[in-house]
Amino acid sequence: xxxxxxxxxxxxxxxxxxxxxxxxxxxxxDMGAKALALGLPVAVASLLPLGSKAQTGAGSSTATxxxxxxxxxxxxxxxxxxxxxxxxxxxxxxxxxxxxxxxLTIETQDAAHITFLRNLINTLGGTPFTPAHYTYNAxxxxxYSPYSYDFTAGGTYQIYSASAGDYTNFxxxxxxxxxxxxxxxxxxxxxxxxxxxxxLGGVMQIMGAEGRHAAHLRLMRRFMAAPEYPKPWxxxxxxxxxxxxxxxxxxxxxxxxxxxxxxxxxxVNGAEITETAATEAFDEPMSQTSVLSLLAPFILS
Amino acid sequence: xxxxxxxxxxxxxxxxxxxxxxxxxxxxxxxxRFFQVAxxxxxxxxxLAACHRTPPSTYFVGSGDIGLLNYLYILxxxxxxxxxxxxxxxxxxxxxxxxxxIADLRDHQIAHRDLLKMILSSSAIxxxxxxxxxxxFASRSSVLSYSTLFEDLSIGAINGAIPLFSxxxxxxxxxxxxxxxxxxxxxxxxxxxYNSFADSTVITNGLDQSLLPRTVMKTLETxxxxxxxxSQLPN
Numbered sequence: 001x002x003x004x005x006x007x008x009x010x011x012x013x014x015x016x017x018x019x020x021x022x023x024x025x026x027x028x029x030d031m032g033a034k035a036l037a038l039g040l041p042v043a044v045a046s047l048l049p050l051g052s053k054a055q056t057g058a059g060s061s062t063a064t065x066x067x068x069x070x071x072x073x074x075x076x077x078x079x080x081x082x083x084x085x086x087x088x089x090x091x092x093x094x095x096x097x098x099x100x101x102x103x104l105t106i107e108t109q110d111a112a113h114i115t116f117l118r119n120l121i122n123t124l125g126g127t128p129f130t131p132a133h134y135t136y137n138a139x140x141x142x143x144y145s146p147y148s149y150d151f152t153a154g155g156t157y158q159i160y161s162a163s164a165g166d167y168t169n170f171x172x173x174x175x176x177x178x179x180x181x182x183x184x185x186x187x188x189x190x191x192x193x194x195x196x197x198x199x200l201g202g203v204m205q206i207m208g209a210e211g212r213h214a215a216h217l218r219l220m221r222r223f224m225a226a227p228e229y230p231k232p233w234x235x236x237x238x239x240x241x242x243x244x245x246x247x248x249x250x251x252x253x254x255x256x257x258x259x260x261x262x263x264x265x266x267x268v269n270g271a272e273i274t275e276t277a278a279t280e281a282f283d284e285p286m287s288q289t290s291v292l293s294l295l296a297p298f299i300l301s
Numbered sequence: 302x303x304x305x306x307x308x309x310x311x312x313x314x315x316x317x318x319x320x321x322x323x324x325x326x327x328x329x330x331x332x333x334r335f336f337q338v339a340x341x342x343x344x345x346x347x348x349l350a351a352c353h354r355t356p357p358s359t360y361f362v363g364s365g366d367i368g369l370l371n372y373l374y375i376l377x378x379x380x381x382x383x384x385x386x387x388x389x390x391x392x393x394x395x396x397x398x399x400x401x402x403i404a405d406l407r408d409h410q411i412a413h414r415d416l417l418k419m420i421l422s423s424s425a426i427x428x429x430x431x432x433x434x435x436x437x438f439a440s441r442s443s444v445l446s447y448s449t450l451f452e453d454l455s456i457g458a459i460n461g462a463i464p465l466f467s468x469x470x471x472x473x474x475x476x477x478x479x480x481x482x483x484x485x486x487x488x489x490x491x492x493x494x495y496n497s498f499a500d501s502t503v504i505t506n507g508l509d510q511s512l513l514p515r516t517v518m519k520t521l522e523t524x525x526x527x528x529x530x531x532s533q534l535p536n
Contacts, residue, residue, distance in 0.1 A: 102496040109499060112507025182480050189476045193469040200472075201511055204460040204479065208509025211483030212499040218484075219491055219498075222398070231402060232488040233409070233481055256416055257474040265415035267408060268385065273415070277408035282477040283484075 067196035068126035070188050073288055074203065075117040075129045077184055080295060082110035082143050084151050084177060088170050093162035099220065106178075106213045113206050114143045124197045132301055153297040171221055172240045178214035179234060180247050180291060185210060187285035211283070233280045247294055250286065254278040360426045364533035366471070367424045369462050370417055372514050372534055373475070375429060376458055377414035379524055380451050382431045384410055387448070392441040399492065406448070406485055413478045420471070430526040445493040452486035453503050455479075457510035458517045465514075465535040483509065 085107040088094055095103055118128040118139050128138045131148035135141075151173070152159060159170040185207040192200040215232035221240070222230050228240055237252040239245050254262045254275060262278035273281075362371045384407030391400065418425050437443040459479040463472050487498035503510060514534040 098495070102498065105496065105499055109504065109507040116507060186473070186476060186480070190473050193472060195464050198464070201460065201464045202508070204463055204476065205508035205511055207476070207480055208456050208460060208483040209499055209504055209507055211480035212487035212504075212509075215484035215487035216491060216496075216498040219488060231405065233405065233484045256477070257420055257471060260416060260419050262412050262416065265412065265419065267411050267415075273408060273412050277405065278412055280405060281409040281412035281481055282474075283480040284477065285473070 061196075063194045063196045064124050067192060067194070067199050068121055068124050070191045071117055071121050071124075071199060071203075072126065072129040074185065074188060074206075075114065075121065076131070077181055077291070077295075078110055078113045078117060079129070079131050079143055079145065080149065080298065081177060081181060082107060082114060083145055083149050084174060085110065086144055087146065087151065087160065088174070091160050091162070094160065094167055094170060096167070102216055102220070106216070109209050109213070111143055113209070116202060116206065120197060120199060120202060124199075131299070148300055149298055150300055151298050156297070168224065168226075171217055171224070172226070172244075175214065175217040175221060175230075175240060176244050176247050177295075178210065178217055180286065180294060181210050182207065182214055182283050183251075183286035184288070184291040186283055187287055187291075190285070231280070234283065235276060236279045250284050252279050253282070253284050256282060359528040359530055361530045362426060362534060363424065365535065366466055366468050367421070368531075368534045369465060369514065370421050370471070371424070371426050372518065372531065373458060373462060374414065374417040374421060374425060375525070375529070376451075376455055376517065376521065377410055377417055378429045379431065379521060380410040380455060381407065381414045382429075383433065383436075383447065383451055386433060386436075386438055387444050390438045392444045393439055394441050402488060406489075409481055409485070413481075416474070426529070427527075432524050432526045435523065442493065445489045448489040449486060449493070452482050452489065453510065454512070454517055454520060455482045456486065457512035458514070460509060460511040461513050461517070 085103060089100070089103055089107055121128045122139055130136075130138050130141075131145050133147035134145045151157065157169055157173055158166050159173055160166065185203065189200070189203065189207075192203055195201070218230045218232045222232075226240060228238060230238075230240065234248065234251050237245070237248040237250065239248045256262060262273055262281065263275050265273050267273040267277070362368050362375070384403065388404055388407050391403070395403070433447075436447050456479050459475050459482070463475060466472055486503070490497045490500070513536050515531065515536050518529070518531045518534070
């Protein structure tokens with residue numbers, strides 16, 4: 001938390017406001033360290049006249065507003081993931097004991113992502129996202145929110161009972177969601193290039209974990225002899241089942257930076273890199289609009 | 302021990318002596334320590350008369366974005382060379398599934414390496430000379446352990462390098478490589494010990510690592526014979 005930076009931003013955008021703020025410097029000095037660390041954007045806002053741009057905290061610069069918006073979208077995605085796996089992990093006999101540690105790891109790390117994003121958004125002066133029907137504190141509340149989601153999509157997916165087939169379906173949809181999350185994050189990297197509040201690095205670190213989660217689910221399904229025998233990485237645009245094709249659109253791309261087609265580069269022994277390998281070696285982005293449209297069936301309003 | 306392995310070990314011993322300053326160059330230039338790592342001063346192509354063997358030339362990695370791309374290119378060369386070897390001499394007990402997927406690990410790293418080489422064009426450092434003497438390629442646990450090390454290093458390196466770029470146009474493409482490396486790491490960890498795909502040896506509070514360039518170069522030097530001047534890397 002850089003207090004001077006915030007004060008400089010206010011000075012830059014609203015000089016008259018800053019003049020009044022310096023009179024109150026003593027008040028700021030008297031604030032406890034904890035208040036400063038966690039709540040300064042809010043506290044500063046309370047000292048400013050209503051309607052001041054700086055009061056919203058988020059409004060002090062365009063880059064910060066944009067970063068907060070992006071981070072809140074990612075936070076929304078983490079809520080979805082956390083709840084999907086939390087509900088599964090707490091459904092009676094759904095998950096076999098050998099698989100429980102791994103799926104618990106996924107849930108726990110998604111909860112940690114929620115904590116990280118909430119704190120980052122708060123530090124930047126924004127209000128962290130909460131899903132519909134969420135009644136807890138936006139910064140600290142338990143992310144479990146059963147009334148916000150229906151992961152069966154109105155009965156389309158049978159995933160949460162212990163009857164035969166449900167666990168297979170649960171893993172399949174879980175993989176699809178996780179693969180989608182990697183794509184969603186990839187697209188948002190482009191929106192965080194200004195690295196406001198060290199957002200870019202933090203998001204990269206979350207994204208690595210998401211890649212691991214996706215790979216683990218794919219490997220679990222491979223070991224369970226899923227029909228398409230998936231690899232831990234995405235091959236071309238192949239979905240686990242045809243009804244999930246839209247989630248994998250564009251994953252067959254082989255053209256990367258500078259219009260370079262990977263299949264034209266020399267591979268092993270000088271032979272060109274196969275199209276399969278070229279599509280697998282890069283995880284492709286998917287836009288916010290497309291991602292939310294694919295997740296809409298699971299989100300209750 | 303093969304002649305090649307022996308020569309690699311002798312070479313490393315000489316470097317160790319040099320680092321301790323125990324064997325000074327006999328020419329008249331001011332004493333310069335012979336470093337492989339960032340912060341040192343090295344002279345490209347200088348053959349030290351005092352050496353029993355002339356080491357390969359030292360290559361300047363560069364500064365700024367070129368330096369960062371070269372640094373990632375070095376890392377990708379290590380990974381590609383590692384998997385090329387691992388596929389040429391598969392470990393004992395490699396099953397059908399592993400045979401297929403470990404070939405993929407190689408092909409993906411070659412794709413990453415070659416993309417970086419294309420981007421760097423004439424600014425690319427030459428191909429590195431590798432040193433995998435610590436690895437026992439016949440051993441499944443050794444290969445998976447080193448695979449994990451290099452994949453985790455790559456993820457951390459890309460994560461740490463990305464915020465340092467001036468030209469951010471590269472970033473989305475490097476990011477695409479990083480999550481594939483994360484999938485790789487999850488795979489080799491899981492087949493070594495099921496459910497270890499994202500354990501506390503690499504994930505802290507849900508976050509994958511972010512490593513600084515000079516930290517990564519320091520770890521890599523064990524596995525590379527070629528010497529680099531990485532002193533101008535952003536950090």
